[in-house]
Amino acid sequence: MNKGVFRQYLAAFIASLSVLMAGTSYGWINPLLVRLLSPASDLPMTPDQSSWVVALIELGDLFSPLPAALLVDAWGRKPLLLSTAPMYIISWILVLTTRSVPVLYFVRILQGFGMGIVYTVLPMYLAEISQPKIRGAISTFFEGMWCLGILLEYCLGPFLSYQGLSWASLAVPVAFLATFLLMPESPYFLVMVDRPAEASRSLTWLRGEESTMDEMEEIEVTVKKEMKIETRSWKELFSTPADRRAFLIVQVATITKFMSGIGAVLSYSSETFSESTRSFLSPDQFTMLMGLLIIVSTLVASFTVDHMGRRPLLLISSLGCAVFEMLAALYYYLDGSGVDTSPYSWVAFASVASYCVIFSLGVGPLVPVLQAELFPSNTRGLASGITTITDTVTSLICMKLYEVIASGPGLYINYLIYALFSLAGLIVMYLIVPETKGRSFAQIQSDLAATYNESRDLSDKVRSKDSNYTQF
Secondary structure: OOHHHHHHHHHHHHHOHHHHHHHHHHHOHHHHHHHHOOOOOOOOOOHHHHHHHHHHHHHHHHHOHHHHHHHOOOOOHHHHHHOHHHHHHHHHHHHHHOOOHHHHHHHHHHHHHHHHHHHHHHHHHHHHHOOHHHHHHHHOHHHHHHHHHHHHHHHHOOOOOHHHHHHHHHHHHHHHHHHHOOOOOOHHHHHHOOOHHHHHHHHHHHHOOOOOHHHHHHHHHHHHHHOOOOOOOHHHHHOOHHHHHHHHHHHHHHHHHHHOOHHHHHHOHHHHHHHHOOOOOOHHHHHHHHHHHHHHHHHHHHHHHHHHOHHHHHHHHHHHHHHHHHHHHHHHHHHHOOOOOHHHOHHHHHHHHHHHHHHHOOHHHHHHHHHHHHOOOOOHHHHHHHHHHHHHHHHHHHHHHHHHHHHOOOHHHHHHHHHHHHHHHHHHHHHHOOOOOOOOHHHHHHHHHHHHHHHHHHHHHHHHHHHHHHHO
């Protein structure tokens, strides 16, 4: 690994500590949920209150993406990411110093607010600091660190007290704040705000080379072309066929990702396994094993995404999600129908864990990649903000309704819904998602436009033939 590649990975890793702290806040409640609902709870709460504690992080996530989208091209990627660290530090201090359900509601909303900023800004930063040949691998840091944050909570939660787990979670934003201050700003942003000398220094450090003139020139040409309309508005998201196609692709991929149920599955895994598995492993151990499998499969995705490409991994992953969730739905249907499933209780964990693995090989890590790659510079911030709102709304729906459906019609209905969304996403993505591996931002925009022109030419030829046939 040369110096430039190492520096890009280093900057990506440190920047991704922001999503690690978001992941720890997201996963923090999972190992504590059973204890919080017990009579000896540190913070007594009802099942309904616990569902709000789980879901309110998504409500906070709903309010910050659009402000972040508007500020990211004015403040910069780095300052906006750094602003999230104090939010998490304050939230963990409140957890450590209070024992109140309403305060915990506020904490979860505040953590969600920071998470919305991270989800909007980090994919942009990761894509803009990396070379095309490793952009896919670097962009998977987002999902990998997110999952690692959740895994840390899964692993530490069973062995630490409420207070101890909160102290451990507090260490992450402190580490992020201390280290990310030393990292460079995105050269794309610096060109956008007419600071070419700083952009050149940033790019030179990231590439580890003395001469980056060719790449710097390409960035300047690309940004000037995409920023030719100075005022950025909603209309620009749909101003050309290429823009509309990019927006549609990312929204479909995002809905497929979160409506496949990943948020609810991870948040309620310990509680679900405590009711459905009868094995030598405890529910917490099952959860830790599932988290470890997610990390390993996300790591595999980072090594394969720039070789296999985005499109094949997305399609294979969506199909696998549908299959394993159908299997989980069948198991929970039989279990809820009075059938003796005790000899096959391992199927519950195997199907859910397999879903998480196949999810983490494609749909999970690649949606942020598409989000960062498909949008041009002049709308990347706004489009990323809207995409974050899309994933927040879909994730909030899944997380809030999971307990309601499980307590009513049955747990199997949840997995059946998730499987159907995965299947629908597979079909739509097969029709509209292009391959972007190894392509520069300018080449991707050119490809999107070219695909539209090819489709239009084909449509014109078909209409011409139909017209000739009619005249004949």
